[in-house]
Amino acid sequence: MSFESKRVLVTGSSRGIGFAIAQELLNRGAYVAVNGRSAATVQAAYLALGEHERVIKVIGDVGSAAGCEDLVAQAVQALGGLDILVNAAGVDYSTAIEDTTEELWDLTLDINLKGVFFCCRAALSALKESGGNIVNIASDAGLQGERLMPAYCASKAGVINMGRALALDLAPRVRVNSVCPGYVDTDMVRRDFIEKADNPAATEQALKDRAPLQRIAAPSEIAKAVAYLASDDAKNITGIALAIDGGTTAG
Numbered sequence: 001m002s003f004e005s006k007r008v009l010v011t012g013s014s015r016g017i018g019f020a021i022a023q024e025l026l027n028r029g030a031y032v033a034v035n036g037r038s039a040a041t042v043q044a045a046y047l048a049l050g051e052h053e054r055v056i057k058v059i060g061d062v063g064s065a066a067g068c069e070d071l072v073a074q075a076v077q078a079l080g081g082l083d084i085l086v087n088a089a090g091v092d093y094s095t096a097i098e099d100t101t102e103e104l105w106d107l108t109l110d111i112n113l114k115g116v117f118f119c120c121r122a123a124l125s126a127l128k129e130s131g132g133n134i135v136n137i138a139s140d141a142g143l144q145g146e147r148l149m150p151a152y153c154a155s156k157a158g159v160i161n162m163g164r165a166l167a168l169d170l171a172p173r174v175r176v177n178s179v180c181p182g183y184v185d186t187d188m189v190r191r192d193f194i195e196k197a198d199n200p201a202a203t204e205q206a207l208k209d210r211a212p213l214q215r216i217a218a219p220s221e222i223a224k225a226v227a228y229l230a231s232d233d234a235k236n237i238t239g240i241a242l243a244i245d246g247g248t249t250a251g
């Protein structure tokens, strides 16, 4: 899978899964726009990518339509067009129904669902021109319910079905796919699940045991699947939600 001369924007790529995707596609020859909300986090990612000449820095927040339009415009202008949009920016808040305030609901849905839609919308003319494609990072929590994550589950299920709808609307010129990771070893999981626990080691083991394959994935594993879906090898694939969850949603 070569991405030579491909122009890529990965939202939320200052760390975690988004960073791994940026790294994977950069290693395969792409020009990559790396996005985060602050100059400091984007600069840190740029340094971690070896200050590569094919990396473009894009500071912007996907939490509003205007923010999406601005950051996509920055990327399209700097890259001279766009072949691949990967929507990886996301937040997770684990709350009981009673503790899920309107503010928390809006924050989760604005970043995880509205942000994906408006980045897709903003990138549309550039992707139509290039015959490009979109990969959205959803979650196994979009394929099945999870305890204590009502807003997150709603946002990720929305991403999956919105992706199918966009796949229909944008075919045959632009493909749209989702990937649905189970637990992945990033800040999101370490900070919000493992380090918060009374017994972090036991919690980490419990997260592993949740999947039939009894593992937490590395970000690079998700990045390789994204690379496949974004590549020409996947030219007959659109509208899918690919679970990379160690069998968690198998039944």
Ligand SMILES: NC(=O)c1ccc[n+]([C@@H]2O[C@H](COP(=O)([O-])OP(=O)(O)OC[C@H]3O[C@@H](n4cnc5c(N)ncnc54)[C@H](O)[C@@H]3O)[C@@H](O)[C@H]2O)c1
Residues within 6 Å of the ligand: 011, 012, 013, 014, 015, 016, 017, 018, 035, 036, 037, 041, 060, 061, 062, 063, 088, 089, 090, 091, 092, 111, 137, 138, 139, 140, 180, 181, 182, 183, 184, 185, 186, 187, 188, 189
């Ligand atoms: N880690 C997991 O186990 C897991 C599992 C399934 C799905 N996911 C999804 O994968 C994606 C990446 O998660 P991660 O684990 O790398 O998380 P992370 O917290 O390590 O990184 C999230 C990234 O999104 C960025 N981001 C957050 N809000 C943003 C905003 N408003 N605008 C722009 N960027 C923003 C952050 O700056 C960061 O770069 C998310 O959509 C998440 O829901 C993660």
